[in-house]
Amino acid sequence: MLYDVAIIGGGIIGCAIARELSRYAVRVVLVDKECEVGFGTSKSNSGIIHAGHHSPAETLKGRLVVEGNRAFPKLAEELGFGFERVGEIVVARDPGELPALERLKTLGESKGVPGLELWDRDRLLREEPNLSPRLAGGLYAPTAGVINPYECCFNLIRNARMNGVELLVESPIVGIDRRDGFLSLKTPRQLLHARYVINAAGVGAAKVAAMLGLHDFTIQLRKGEEYMLDKRMKGVVRHIIFPVPSAKSKGTLVIPTFDGTIMVGPTAEDVDDYDISTSDAGAKAVFDFVRTLVPSLHARDTIAEFAGLRAVSNTNDFIIGPTAVPGFINVAGIQSPGLTAAPAIGRYVCDILRDEGLSLVERDDFEPRVEPIPRFSALSMDDKRARIAADPASAHIVCRCEEVTESEVVAAIDQGARTLDGLKFRVRAGMGRCQGGFCTWRCMQLLSERLGLPIEAITKRGGDSWLVIPRLEDEPTEEAPR
């Protein structure tokens, strides 16, 4: 079988491209090495939809970020994921940084970022009373927002699959061959043929390109550590708080997440190998810094911490376009503001495919919407009663901390969750205060029942992330120890 397009990588970029392509009458497959989409860089993303005034207008990312921001309200509405334009404030920590705010404002306005306002210290502290009184002023951007990045991935791919895109998970690409008029992708279990291949392999993009002898760019892994704080810190800031950006990153931020928690981070540390560990030094750097912005933040309020890897290209810009190998298109080096730009990247890649000779004819049966899993905890008491009357499994709470019902967990499994993390990221089961202490077992049981797998086959996030083993005397003797 010959696909029109194979997408390598099911992060936010691969998923956005898949969903965009699903509008057209083409055969598309998305191939990902992880157990579920969004399990690489995307799941650790800060979840910020940038207003767009941080990136220079002459760069590709500077152009796509503004278009991406404009696309989010409709995308969120169609795909039913949470999106809120909470707004952002870039704060000047001393008067010396005030000119930088003015430069950012001028840059933003030249790119069409709406509503930018310079706030003096009084206005800043009136809007955000918990900010440090030492700050000198701020630049407010009302169109910045927050989403759950993994929820966005899941719903993009869900919608793409509804519209005919195929998804292959746990399928790392181990080789690519040029054939006559098409390319062949090898995974440990499959051989796939496609006329066009999109390299959206994130931190692995340079390695994938090298499989075809392409060495036009390099990818530097840049680790970012994030710290999630207890819900009692909710409301400490209402806007995303940025420092004045440096050359290397947008800095360490205070983020009111879509779910109402406060997240602080990320760090920016270049690493040589795959490394998503957090560190004492990282925590110290994050909290020492954010306390200069919001003095009441404290490391002791952390309920979870994690790290992710940015894919930073040697051009420091997105690398999107055809290559010397006909049909092989790179979409690489997508670091910040990649999440914001994703919908625009999806469209841009479709344009490139057209230029490269793929005929994209809109399907008349494209369904742009997916039904979100209704979140029980967000309903009013009357609506909860009505839901329980309609669906008795809604009366059974699986995760008590986040008030997640069995009905939501089952819906998440039916929509593609294969792992504990897949459930956690879809319906928040195990994400609250007890961090899964009480619901882990029930979630494992439901996964086992719905997927028809033995309980030992259930994993945290695929691969070798096993959770339990049978009792030792029950084990078949011929099986090698794990």
Place this chain on the structure above:
Amino acid sequence: MITRTPRSRYDVVVVGAGPAGLAAALGAREAGAEHVLMVDREPEPGGILQQCIHTGFGLHTFEDELTGPEFAERFIDRLTERGADLLLDSFILDGAPREGAVQVIGRDVGAARVEYGSLVLAMGCRERTRGALRIPGARPAGVYTAGLAQKMVNMMGVLPGRRVVILGSGDIGLIMARRLVLEGVEVLGVYEILPYSSGLNRNIAQCLNDFDIPLHLSTTVTRVGGRDRVEWVEVCPVDEALQPVAGARRERIPCDTLLLSVGLIPENELSQRIGARLDLVTRGPVVDSTLMTSVDGVFACGNVLHVHDLVDWVAEEAMRAGRFAAEHALGRPRPRDSVRLVPGQNVRYTVPHTISPDRDQVVMFRVAKPIERATVVAVAVGEEREQPVVSKKIRYAFPAEMMRLELSQADLDRVDAETLRIDVVERPKKKKRKEGGS
């Protein structure tokens, strides 16, 4: 006892049917409450006792050494005789204390509003997690709280891993160390950040020493490694400030599982939602001498009130809470608390927070550090002077052990002050006889 169709009103509604909930329901029935309802999330009563298949329960209550399920069974049997309603697979979403009602949802009831004369909070506690400890490193599978591992092994018949390191010497961790060894799992050691164990001495002896499992005090896990599953943990000795000793060797221990037994936190989300004031130390509600919270008609007992060491004390406290809840529901006269109870020297907290001189009182508290040859003193703190009212000598006082002080009405008659302070002081050491001649 199990009901599918609860009444619309009960004298006493108990949230939870673990050891505290069962005992509170029994206490309420014995004190004359006619209609008592327990609501529990699980498909069977008993709470965490059901997974505690080891013995050691009931020594004080029944003068018998029982397993957890046997201990629960005794209460269930007595309650079945007495008659009480039990709603399982159900969850209290919210309460409206001003209306004296709770909102229950559950498989059998759907959504129902139940009115009460008194409400008893008996939700128990949860375990502290890695996130709260802030252990840096990777986030692989295989980091579990000890209680979750206990459920896996004892309820589900599977094992959490093959080579296990345990952080924290809480009782569940100690019990699990032995349990896993009995299942053929390699338990490499128990690491405790404090210079003394947080578990009971009898558990150190019976669960670690008897099985040659090393206990490393003043040592903690400083990092977790492994991409998909735990591959190693890094341990390091700590100083008096509980910080890793500068320059100390950090040892990497290859293992596939890290169990955490690092403390329990009362589950007071519902309590807070209905407006009960919490004590910052116990993280449980502030209660008066009848174990009533700051919300009228709402009582608390067991681990939701403060973390206990023995289930016997949970049951004893909960029986009292049930009795007080029944008295309130039936409109009987209530004691008037006129004395504030405060923790003093070497005492972390006291429960309750106020007492009444009208009747005998039980005070529960914990010490802040281990003390050998201690004296517990209840001191009446007047405006002008302090007057010791009761004192009791004890051989050892350990933070792991909950302490009780019974104050009789006669003792309390002597309190001529608005504040009673509980101190635990070291007795001066006896002079050693000189050894040898000259």
